[in-house]
Amino acid sequence: MWAKLALGGFGRRGLEAVIAALVLLVAIAIVAASLMVVEGAADAVARTERADRPDIVHVRARFNRALFETPRSGLLPPLTLPVYEPLIDPQILVGAAGDAAVLARQSLLRNVVFPDGFLNVYIFGIDPDLESKASTFSLVRGRFLRRGDDGAAVVDQATARALKVDVGSSFPVRKADGQDMSLTVVGVLDGLQIHDAPPRTIEAPSLAPNSNAVSSGVFVSLRTSQDIFGRDTLTDALVIARASAAVPSLVERLQEAFRLEPGVFVTERYGQFRRKVRDFELTLALFALLSAATAVVAGSFAANLLHDVYADRRHQQAMLVALGFSPLRGALPNLSLGLVIALFGATVGSLVALLVCPTHFSMPSLMADLGTIEPRFGTPVATTAVVVALAAVLLGMAPTAWRFYRHPIATTLSEVGP
Numbered sequence: 179m180w181a182k183l184a185l186g187g188f189g190r191r192g193l194e195a196v197i198a199a200l201v202l203l204v205a206i207a208i209v210a211a212s213l214m215v216v217e218g219a220a221d222a223v224a225r226t227e228r229a230d231r232p233d234i235v236h237v238r239a240r241f242n243r244a245l246f247e248t249p250r251s252g253l254l255p256p257l258t259l260p261v262y263e264p265l266i267d268p269q270i271l272v273g274a275a276g277d278a279a280v281l282a283r284q285s286l287l288r289n290v291v292f293p294d295g296f297l298n299v300y301i302f303g304i305d306p307d308l309e310s311k312a313s314t315f316s317l318v319r320g321r322f323l324r325r326g327d328d329g330a331a332v333v334d335q336a337t338a339r340a341l342k343v344d345v346g347s348s349f350p351v352r353k354a355d356g357q358d359m360s361l362t363v364v365g366v367l368d369g370l371q372i373h374d375a376p377p378r379t380i381e382a383p384s385l386a387p388n389s390n391a392v393s394s395g396v397f398v399s400l401r402t403s404q405d406i407f408g409r410d411t412l413t414d415a416l417v418i419a420r421a422s423a424a425v426p427s428l429v430e431r432l433q434e435a436f437r438l439e440p441g442v443f444v445t446e447r448y449g450q451f452r453r454k455v456r457d458f459e460l461t462l463a464l465f466a467l468l469s470a471a472t473a474v475v476a477g478s479f480a481a482n483l484l485h486d487v488y489a490d491r492r493h494q495q496a497m498l499v500a501l502g503f504s505p506l507r508g509a510l511p512n513l514s515l516g517l518v519i520a521l522f523g524a525t526v527g528s529l530v531a532l533l534v535c536p537t538h539f540s541m542p543s544l545m546a547d548l549g550t551i552e553p554r555f556g557t558p559v560a561t562t563a564v565v566v567a568l569a570a571v572l573l574g575m576a577p578t579a580w581r582f583y584r585h586p587i588a589t590t591l592s593e594v595g596p
Contacts, residue, residue, distance in 0.1 A: 198480045199519045202570055205476030206527025206563045211535045212469035213562055214553035219462050222551055223455050232451035233422045234312055235278075235429055236374045238414035239265040240441040245287060245380055248298065254291045256352035258301070258406060261285040261376045262413035265441045271415055274435035278428055281308045281416040284403040285376055288351055288396070298382040299337055300395030301351065302372070303403020312373035312416050315397075320345040320365030327399045331361040334394040336383040338366050354408030361398065370394070374416060422448055469562075477570040480523075520567035528555070528563050 239262040248257070262285060272280050284303035290296065306323035315322060315332075323332055333343065341349050343363050350358040375391040378384065386393040404410055417432065419425050425448035436442040538552045 198570075199522050201476055201480045202519065202523030202567055203527045203530070205472055205480065205570075206523050206566055207530040207534070208472045208476075209469040209566055210528050210531035210555070210559050210563050211553075212465045212472070213559045214531060214535050214555055215551065216462050216465050216469075217556055217559060218551045218553040219458070219465075221554060223458065223462075226455065227422065227451065230447055230451050230454075231312065231373065232446070232448040233419045233425060234373065234447070235417040235419065235425060235432065236414070236445045237266060237271065237417060237432060237436075238374075238443055238445075239263040240443070241377075241379075248287070248289045248380060249291050249296065255356075256291075256350075256358075257287075257289040258352050258354065259287045259289065260407065260413045261287055261300070263441060264407070264409060264411040264413050265439055266412040266415060266436075268410060268412055268415075270435050271412070271417075271432075274431045275417045275428070276431065277420060278424075279308060279311065279418040281305060281312055281418065282400055282412050283414050283416070284400065284407055285413045286403065286407060287380075287382075297340060298380055299341065300376070300382060300392050301403065301406070302395055302397050303400045303407070304397055305400050311418055314369075314371045315367055316369035318366050318368035320363070322365055323397060323399055325399060326401075327364070328402060328405075329359065329361055330364045330398065330402070332365040332367060332397045333363055334367040334370055334383075334385055336385050336394045337396060338363070340383040351406055353406050359402075359406055361396070361402070374414070376414075422451070473566045477566055477573070480570045516571035520564075520571045523570075524563045524567040527567075528560065531555070 242260050242263050244259055245261065248259070264284070268280075268282055271282070282305060286301040286303070288299045288301055290299075304323070305325065306327075307325050317332075318335070320332070323330060333341070338344060343349055345363055345366060348360045348362045350360055353359050369385065370393070372392065372395075375393065378390055378392050382392070382394070384392075384394050398406075417428065419428050425446055429444055429446050429448075432444045436444070532555055535553045538550045
């Protein structure tokens with residue numbers, strides 16, 4: 179019975195109801211397709227941000243020129259040299275960083291000369307609990323470092339082969355006081371990516387021989403590297419801001435803290451990242467504006483058509499109330515009609531968007547290519563489609579419902595003929 183009441187008795191307004199449903203369908207298809215592009219493009223921007231890490235600021239001292247003079251032959255004692263000059267006071271760095279995370283480092287080079295050759299190995303003193311926030315390590319056997327480790331080391335496979343060590347083996351490292359420290363290997367890596375690694379300026383074992391940056395080495399805890407180096411000052415450090423937008427103010431504080439030390443450099447990638455994605459985000463804003471304008475214009479047109487349909491059906495609702503039905507049950511046919519139109523528009527419109535929207539494409543960008551865009555139909559797109567459809571139906575129904583409940587039933591029956 180309710181289906182007959184909801185779908186019957188249209189008269190000359192039946193065509194307007196059909197047109198309203200079709201307009202709603204087209205509007206939701208355009209809105210859903212535009213938002214799918216926006217969702218996919220936003221995912222590309224987030225992917226680029228994860229790759230570029232604009233939230234990281236690199237603080238380093240000037241490069242140690244003594245590395246270019248490492249001996250390559252002869253009978254010379256082993257050396258352990260800093261890759262960068264140790265000019266960074268950790269207390270000043272932490273104070274300037276504020277609430278940002280500080281990944282302190284001591285980047286060293288172990289140089290051993292044999293009668294017929296030499297062996298250079300990079301040694302990185304790191305905080306094992308924090309370094310994973312920026313760098314990646316793939317462990318093939320053994321375990322990774324722990325903050326309290328003393329005399330423990332993790333090496334990559336290339337360095338392990340060069341040193342002829344494995345898990346459980348030990349090798350010596352010459353300390354700053356001329357004594358040797360024995361490092362015990364607790365883990366072996368088959369892959370690693372050091373964020374802001376030092377430039378590869380001398381020959382050393384490498385997992386990526388064609389890389390211009392250091393791609394292998396020995397990793398020890400910061401406490402162990404301080405014992406080797408004989409001092410607490412850092413050669414370099416990474417400072418991770420809580421949000422990318424906080425990087426400019428963080429850089430200002432760091433530059434102010436080390437303004438009296440000309441050998442300390444503060445570099446950031448946030449400015450380059452913003453230039454890269456700026457015009458890309460403007461394109462996203464255009465798509466979002468298009469979807470919003472379509473939703474407003476087409477939704478208003480559909481709501482106006484539905485208003486005419488509901489205005490002609492006030493008599494039916496008044497008759498049901500006069501026969502003893504409650505106002506809510508009397509409005510049920512109109513509510514059912516609205517839900518049918520909204521469901522039709524949201525469902526079919528979303529299906530049309532899925533059919534016409536390409537699975538992937540390249541979006542033009544003036545500054546950089548952010549990769550392939552894959553439009554995504556997720557919860558925000560589906561929610562928006564339903565909200566737009568329901569809003570159009572409710573706006574079309576609201577004036578009629580307001581007028582119906584503001585006037586007596588007898589007035590409605592006398593004003594509107596059957």
